[in-house]
Amino acid sequence: MRKSGMHIPSKWVKTKVLLKHSQIKPYIPKTRIMTKSALYAMLKQYRMVYVKPIAGSFGLGVIRVERVSGRDSTAKYRYQKGTKVRTFRDYDSMYNSLLKTKSRILYIAQRGIELLKYQNRRFDIRVMVQKDPRGQWEATGVIGRQAQAKKIVTNFHNGGKPLPLSVLLKPHLHSDGRMAAYTRKLKSLGIRISKAMNKTYPKMNMIGIDVGVGKDLKPWIIEVNTNPDPYIFNKLKDKSIYRKMYRYARRLGRRVR
Ligand SMILES: Nc1ncnc2c1ncn2[C@@H]1O[C@H](COP(=O)(O)OP(=O)(O)O)[C@@H](O)[C@H]1O
Ligand SMILES: [Mg+2]
Missing domain, CATH: 3.30.470.20 (ATP-grasp fold, B domain)
Known part of the structure; x- marks a missing residue:
């Protein structure tokens, strides 16, 4: 080729x-290898983080993760993959769901740009x-x-x-x-x-x-x-x-x- x-x-x-x-x-x-604690710290600092396969292309597998601020106390985190948005009441449940939706390869977490x-x-x-x-x-x-x-x-x-x-x-x-x-x-x-x-x-x-x-x-x-x-x-x-x-x-x- x-x-x-x-x-x-x-x-x-x-x-x-x-x-x-x-x-x-x-x-x-700011970019880190995605782990449970790295993503948590980045969301705390930046509110919005993109998570993506380490060697991906075409935008495949890219996930946008957000910490939800505001008065709504039930939803604390959400992520979007494709056009589907899912919301969660705590970090652990969000992260568990993220693990299920991602492939079993390394991902990076990158500060999200609005x-x-x-x-x-x-x-x-x-x-x-x-x-x-x-x-x-x-x-x-x-x-x-x-x-x-x-x-x-x-x-x-x-x-x-x-x-x-x-x-x-x-x-x-x-x-x-x-x-x-x-x-x-x-x-x-x-x-x-x-x-x-x-x-x-x-x-x-x-x-x-x-x-x-x-x-x-x-x-x-x-x-x-x-x-x-x-x-x-x-x-x-x-x-x-x-x-x-x-x-x-x-x-x-x-x-x-
Ligand atoms: N940190 C980010 N902030 C905002 N948008 C992002 C970020 N990372 C990725 N994106 C969006 O997702 C697309 C695909 O991500 P990219 O890192 O280029 O991977 P790929 O190899 O799949 O092209 C980007 O072109 C951009 O539109
Ligand atoms: Mg690209």
Whole structure:
């Protein structure tokens, strides 16, 4: 399938690699291997936590866990998987149910980001970074991915809809000038992440970063994909973006659609 480059499936390994870089660390949501006590502590601190298979993809098996605050004293915790929400009166019963619904593999628990919404659906951002034919990292494209109604994942293979970032961020950034500046910021973060990954993995040549953005517009690195699919960028009106991605990927020996 792949003739060069390299694929690192473990989200935990990739997180640890990036945490070694002090300029990138502030963009990484707190992540731990999921255990009963780790999840409890994280929910106490962050209120909302995403739990996901350590080497998952397509948004499969991703669970959003919340500590419920407020006057309702019966429900204290809830989690959502797919579109199904379950509520619990205490942590132990929630955790037991979680164990039953998850597979028997390692999971990570990651601080949840309250993703921005567009037309009441969550969205996040995919930043594509590739080595150009001369071996220099270049951020070749950014695109938004809007989740299906009520879903907690934005993946294309989970019903997510690729949309131009300008459309999704317009209600949050208002002006074209701020939009352009924000895009530049995402691309420069993407290049820094790629260079950092490259220090540990010299053969890496293509990275797709899932960036989550909350109300304060701070970008958070949700996931770094080492075998990203350029396909969603083909949905943009400007076809030159996809064509370039495809060209770069092909040149580096990646087989792409
Ligand atoms: N910490 C988080 N905060 C908010 N949303 C998240 C978080 N982690 C994952 N998600 C949502 O779930 C999707 C899938 O999670 P991700 O870590 O990218 O795993 P996968 O390998 O399945 O794509 C993300 O694109 C995002 O929409
Ligand atoms: Mg992802």
